[in-house]
Amino acid sequence: MAELTYRDAVARGIAQEMARDEDVVFLGEDVAKAGGVFKATVGLLEQFGPLRVRDTPISEQAILGAAMGAAMTGLKPIAEIMFADFLAVCYDYIANEYPKSRYMSNGQVKCPLVVRVGSGGGARFGAQHSQSVENWCMQYPGIKVVAPSSPVDVIGLLAASVRDPDPVIFVEHKSLYPVKGEVPDGEIVDTLGTAKILRSGSDCTLIALGLMVPRALAAADKLQSEHGISCEVVDVRSLVPLDAQTILGSVARTHRAFTVEENPRVLGWGAEIVSVIADESFYDLDGPVVRITTPHIPLPASDVLEDLALPNVARITETVRRAMSN
Amino acid sequence: MAELTYRDAVARGIAQEMARDEDVVFLGEDVAKAGGVFKATVGLLEQFGPLRVRDTPISEQAILGAAMGAAMTGLKPIAEIMFADFLAVCYDYIANEYPKSRYMSNGQVKCPLVVRVGSGGGARFGAQHSQSVENWCMQYPGIKVVAPSSPVDVIGLLAASVRDPDPVIFVEHKSLYPVKGEVPDGEIVDTLGTAKILRSGSDCTLIALGLMVPRALAAADKLQSEHGISCEVVDVRSLVPLDAQTILGSVARTHRAFTVEENPRVLGWGAEIVSVIADESFYDLDGPVVRITTPHIPLPASDVLEDLALPNVARITETVRRAMSN
Amino acid sequence: MRVAFGRVAFGVPVVDSVAEADMAVKSSPKIVESVVPEDDIGEAKRLEIYRLQVLLRESEQRAYDLFLQNLVKGTSHLSLGQEAVAAGCAAAMRPGDLSFCTYRGHAHTLARGVPVEKVLGELMGRDIGLMRGKGGSMHLTSVEHGVMGSYAIIGSHLPIACGAAWRAQYKKQSDVTTCFFGDGTTNIGAFHEALNFAVIWKLPIVFVCENNLYMEYTPIADVTAVPSPAGDRAGAYGLPKIVIDGNDADSVYRTMTPAYDKARRGAGPSLIECLTYRYSGHSRADPAKYRPAGELDRWKQRDPVKLYRERLLGMGFPAGELDAIDAEARRIVDAATEACKASPPPPAEILLTDVYADGGCSWRN
Amino acid sequence: MRVAFGRVAFGVPVVDSVAEADMAVKSSPKIVESVVPEDDIGEAKRLEIYRLQVLLRESEQRAYDLFLQNLVKGTSHLSLGQEAVAAGCAAAMRPGDLSFCTYRGHAHTLARGVPVEKVLGELMGRDIGLMRGKGGSMHLTSVEHGVMGSYAIIGSHLPIACGAAWRAQYKKQSDVTTCFFGDGTTNIGAFHEALNFAVIWKLPIVFVCENNLYMEYTPIADVTAVPSPAGDRAGAYGLPKIVIDGNDADSVYRTMTPAYDKARRGAGPSLIECLTYRYSGHSRADPAKYRPAGELDRWKQRDPVKLYRERLLGMGFPAGELDAIDAEARRIVDAATEACKASPPPPAEILLTDVYADGGCSWRN
């Protein structure tokens, strides 16, 4: 057992998989010699050498394309797209290539790769370096989307993603990089498609992802202690595959649900979850599912404005309290 | 009054706006001399000349980027991205540039442009030339998304989009190009953000878009005549801005709702509408909102398979019938 | 006997074919020949190259006939007139080498040995098709033949092909990757990224640009800043400019062979521009009226199949042997056509298979 | 008096500065000078160029100090050491000309006359900021000064800048667009698309590549197939290779002036690579330890501000006049700093404004 930051967990997760399997290779901008702009991949070059840990030019299409070609022919690449927002410059691979090659080829072509991205707000990086992209990637059949909220999940879910035979977008949250957590020694391998109930509760279910998980937990504390509202908190962890059963099971017990989403309002990942709940748990619900999201705006850079934009503990608490008192 | 195809309505809509305003210019691949690969822009080069109607190289980033720079500085460009799927190769403009420039610049930068795309399935073009992209574009605050289902709406909504001061993704459906409809003479200008109730009904509301509109209408006929179910059919027409009031108003009357979506299952545009209804019309609903979508698959090329994938009249009818008999 | 003509035949000076090309392609850029090695094509290879060209011609012609009969449902992009590139490249490849093609990929797919009925069957959306109708004409893929896919988004397969070559380099495997694309593709960003990437990583890949003078309907010269869309860009990646006569399969073969050798010995990628011409429109829907009068005819005078046949005859190959090859190709294509017509459409259950590696399309529990 | 030295001063042979650059940038590519016109910089322009460089230096140094005081909250990318490019270009522009910058755009923004407090205020996220804190340091925009934005996604503004130039051409307006970017940007697809597009449409645009030898932390030479990332690509668009000493503002000014003239007379775009060096790390977070020992010092010996000051002194400009410029710059930056510190944070209501043109963020009724 050791305390590890989410940042260091990334490097440990990659190292665990590279040590296990020679076919795992890693590429991205400034990831090797410099150890990544978020310092999440420090030491990998030294440990695995320049043939397996490779710096690339600023050529995101080449990075994601090369990862695919390598995956098709026998490697298991991990590609880094530094800021998640940059997926937009290589989006063809996300929308058109990765998810469709297996299907179009009638199963001939495989695509076992992981794209790691630094996602999310809170660092005052402004509208083009702070976006949450889970909902972007979720729309394409054939791709998986994973977003860990703790160091141990980073390692376990990264390992599961690397070992998964499908393309996985692995969404790391930039604001979680410095956060510490307990991590067991030895190999850690988790399972995709499993949500985690991080806190049990009886009055309502808070469904959260990434940076919103610790905020939902903190709000749940406040709601319990200050308002006597008992919240169950579910960390979705993996949007595709989605552990709908854990979510629906929780809602069946609590009868009320809230999504806590960092993405802007419209067609966030919560919209799918609300739609599933509203369909399959219709008769379980005591009130509408409420989505707590960033407003329908690009993220501002100024610290005061950004703090207003993202769902925070106070807003989560207040929204839940109000809805529960109706 | 004249009969016009949806295809010819595109050219007429563009011509109407170009004739009205010299600042309207049009660019895209093979759009000028060849009149577009879908023949939707035939005659524009002859009418407006090579300075206003321009063929480009296969450089989608240059097309969308140039449209933006021109829009920022005084023109009102219409850019064509031939197949909607190709948005993925120039997605940076959709996700990061168009929607954010006004906000980031605190209102200094304007971006009045229209991106026309040929979207949707039914032509046996396969997984990379048949996608519905309305739900892709809907996620980015700052952008508008419009999708006409009839020739007259093509002209009116295209005119409204060209005159709109915000960037608009104008989603034309390839399978509707040959469809004819009555179109009044003279200038036609419609209003963005207005849904249309195309058929009144009392038992449930079918909420549809694009190619799914005629199918929903045909299903409504069958449901009425064969099963005595009275369906109201709403053509959403514009996802952003969304005419939520018309939709919620209809659901308040019928108490049941179905979305009819061409996109694959997960996080289709219907998920947002379901979430809005499930929140704001919670106490109006007699049963869950049901989404009728393409399964969570890429589109196959073979005609028999593609016909199985897309929601058709039989499937819409059967889904509604079953849900209504529960 | 024809061996006796060998020397003469081998001596067909490349400069002649270049001159011919220059005459035919009046407005086209000057062709710069790469170094031509001492001829080593050999009889068997020549017959193979001829056979391939004839088979491609017959197959594509048949695909066209099948459109007209409305048996091909979706779109389709033929390579009629461009056979020399596919045949010359395939003949220079080794088994295990990989091909990445475009939507205009029937010829490249067939040239690697994929059965004709699987290709025509895919065009027809039948169960017999290479991907049982799930991909369609633009996505022909046969991993067992090294055809790693046909790609329909312009440019996207260039980086993908780099990845396949990277794997070979990393795993010290000896295969070389060929990436085919058109002139129009040189103007999209992915082209640039892939070329730079391949060069700095010294990947075992050969980029083959088939310059057929048009993107879809727009002449490439109207939208390109340089006369040779690929050749004049080679310098931007530290590569030599190589522009060859793409209607002469020998010229293609002779250029590809050293390029493959270079890749295999770890000396990095090549970029080769082959000047050629497509006879039919861009795709099924296109009557190709945008072409100036006479252009098609001029190119047909340098038809690659005719040209190659005449060369073989001139070298002393007996006409009967070539006729037999022609007949065999026709027989194969006829049989394939019948097999396709007899094939049922794909069964409904495959609609939902192979989205994910578990075989299904389930995204939730 | 200094006029008397004019001829001598003008005579500072460009080849000298090239040689100097060559010495300093030992491993860098050979600099190819563009044609130098008969000197026409003039005294007023020289003082202006000096003043701009000093102001940029002071402002950027202050931005750095404000980081250290934790008053700049987000990231920030300084141009310390690269002032000659911004100053030389701005001095060659006319009012109404447009600039498109990158996240490393403070200098280019200031050089167009945007008040220092608006720039520093934006970095500090205060209400006084150019965009009231909504954009941040990477997106400085001042339309009234012709600064059409600073772009943070590598490459994306090159096509956008083409569009602005297209508008000028279409509307027969006489402004020219300048698009700034770094060496690393030449490896992304949008670069390629924009250059080809600008050339075929003959757009009035000048592309200025500031080659500071590094992308973020990776030396550009490690990831680029050619020695001059922009210069060696010019031929791919039919443009001449122009690589100049980007630490000599006169050399920049002398290269830009004819490039702007060319654009204005409808003769199309130019691509200019300026060799320079950034003194600080890539961004706030970067201590720049990846640079070889001595490299920074060598470049500082050719510090653009120092170099320019010495040149002016050599030409007979009185030291006192230059000192006064220095003092004025410091005064401006001090006053701006105070104004920023006194400015409140932006008010909460602007969070939801200006998403759409109606002023709000409403996406539904």
Ligand SMILES: Cc1ncc(C[n+]2csc(CCOP(=O)(O)OP(=O)(O)O)c2C)c(N)n1
């Ligand atoms: C990104 C993208 N843009 C546009 C298209 C539409 N398109 C298909 S083929 C083609 C022309 C390609 O020209 P070229 O590269 O010369 O190949 P050719 O068809 O001549 O073999 C175009 C524009 C596409 N498939 N993908």
Ligand SMILES: Cc1ncc(C[n+]2csc(CCOP(=O)(O)OP(=O)(O)O)c2C)c(N)n1
């Ligand atoms: C598409 C994209 N990829 C990566 C980045 C991250 N990034 C920001 S600056 C930079 C280096 C750019 O180098 P260069 O073009 O030389 O400009 P410089 O910073 O040296 O001025 C990188 C990789 C980005 N902003 N956008």
Ligand SMILES: [Mg+2]
């Ligand atoms: Mg072509």
Ligand SMILES: [Mg+2]
């Ligand atoms: Mg740089």
